[in-house]
Amino acid sequence: MHKYEKIWLVFGIGALIFFLSVIGVSAFYLGNQPPSCLATIDPDKVDQTAPFSEPGLKKVEGKDWDYELVYVAQAFSYTPNEVEIPKGAKVKFIVTTKDVIHGFEVAGTNVNMMVEPGYISEKVATFDKPGEYLVLCNEYCGAGHHMMYSKIKVVD
Ligand code: CUA
Structure with a gap:
């Protein structure tokens, strides 16, 4: 595999994991119920x-x-x-x-x-x-x- 291809692959997977954890944390942080x-x-x-x-x-x-x-x-x-x-x-x-x-x-x-x-x-x-x-x-x-x-x- 080309060197740059590897770098972008790692970057892409890293970004994916980052955004999934952001979504996960924000969805469950408040205990998943309406604040009222x-x-x-x-x-x-x-x-x-x-x-x-x-x-x-x-x-x-x-x-x-x-x-x-x-x-x-x-x-x-x-x-x-x-x-x-x-x-x-x-x-x-x-x-x-x-x-x-x-x-x-x-x-x-x-x-x-x-x-x-x-x-x-x-x-x-x-x-x-x-x-x-x-x-x-x-x-x-x-x-x-x-x-x-x-x-x-x-x-x-
Ligand atoms: Cu719509 Cu009750």
Whole structure:
């Protein structure tokens, strides 16, 4: 084999190994789960597990947020289906799913989470503008995916 051919072969294999390890390290470094999912839950016992046994809006005291808004996602709906919150409320969303992976995006806000079975996804947002906000599923979850939504009404 020609000398230069050998050099390039070694260089090529070296680069390949380098990039594969970069991909490997970055894919598994964070433990392979969405960063918004910190707590776990048994997906078969969602209905019996607090706070998901009573989904909906709850006023809370002594926390960095005013309300906790609990959702259960399942193919192809969210519980609750419609929620009214007062203008200016700082709300912590707490979401889990009973079946497959769903999305949880509140259109027009910074709330955009992946909801995985076995995990609880959380995000805090403040609603300063009155109006209607759509909660949308942005992870393909099956035949009814496009019909999966919920509504949030922010009222004065
Ligand atoms: Cu649920 Cu797409």
